[in-house]
Amino acid sequence: MESIYNKMDKQLVFKIDEDIDECCAQKIRRRLDNEIERYMPKETIFDFSNVTFMDSAGIGLLIGRYKLINMLGGKVKIANINTPVRKIFEMSGILKIMPEVRDKKKEVRYE
Amino acid sequence: MNNIYDNEMKIEFLSKSSNEAFARIAVAAFVAQLDPTLEEIADIKTSVSEAVTNSIIHGYEGQIGIVKLFCKIAENEVFIEISDTGKGIENIEMAKQPLYTTKANLERSGMGFTIMESFMDEVEVESTLGIGTKITMSKRIKTNNKEENFAVTAVRREE
Structure with a gap:
């Protein structure tokens, strides 16, 4: 997993690059919480371009992070959802609280 | 022609969460012979992952036990049975x-169950406290391009 912090916009981008199931959710969680607490970003974006599998552990993981970021006064967005995982996002209602980034170039700054 | 695809497989593995990926990939590979769409494969993989995770997290609660996985293909339908001898579910409806x-x-x-129920055609749960839990689910794979595939197979056989 790669994380990029943009100081100017206080934007933190996580590029997750593995399957999200119970097995690796705990590992990802520790890493995410560390960085979120370190940077206290105004906006956090989870980039899913390299995620081709996610089950309900991923829903739990995202909702947990959402609660933490929300508590710290930040916003959460999701980018680049692949077809195989889109169904999970749609049925769980996650996109209602964490909107999908439409125009990636405009909103996500990798620097 | 109706028995061409009939097939079965069985796997047993330890209740370690590193086996979740193994279980769903094994089932996906087995189901591949029915020529499913990417969406059907994703549905099956996710459902298997949920059932196996339940056995590991809830059934055995971190203890080491055996998770049994049995798959059957009959015509264009796949049946998956995932069972454990863990603690069982107190209230299945809940x-x-x-x-x-x-x-x-x-x-x-x-x-977990919501995902299995919406991604598979049918899901059945049998559970007895102290004995274990068995989840049986099935999904019919749509047969859009099957005619064509049969033709290709037939030609290959003749060669």
Whole structure:
């Protein structure tokens, strides 16, 4: 997993690059919480371009992070959802609280 | 022609969460012979992952036990049976409720059964406290391009 912090916009981008199931959710969680607490970003974006599998552990993981970021006064967005995982996002209602980034170039700054 | 695809497979593995990926990939590879769409494969993989995770997290609660996985193909339908000899489910109806979880502290979302029920055609849960849990699910794979495939196979056989 790669994380990029943009100081100017206080934007933190996580590029997750593995399957999200119970097995690796705990590992990802520790890493995410560390960085979120370190940077206290105004906006956090989870980039899913390299995620081709996610089950309900991923829903739990995202909702947990959402609660933490929300508590710290930040916003959460999701980018680049692949077809195989889109169904999970749609049925769980996650996109209602964490909107999908439409125009990636405009909103996500990798620097 | 109707028995061409009939097939079965069985796997047993330890209740370690590193086996979740193994289980769903094995089932996906087995189901591949029915020529499913990417969406059908994703549905099956996710459902297997949910059932296996339930056995590991809830059935055995971190103890080491054996998870049994049995798959059967009959015509264009796949049947998957996942069972454990763990602690069993106290109230199946409650467990099936969306967002209901007994392990909120582990950030479980309580969506496992909801996902299985909406991704598979049929899901059945049998469970006895102290004996274990068995989940049986099935999904019919749509047969859009099957005619064509049969023709190709037939030609190859003749060669």
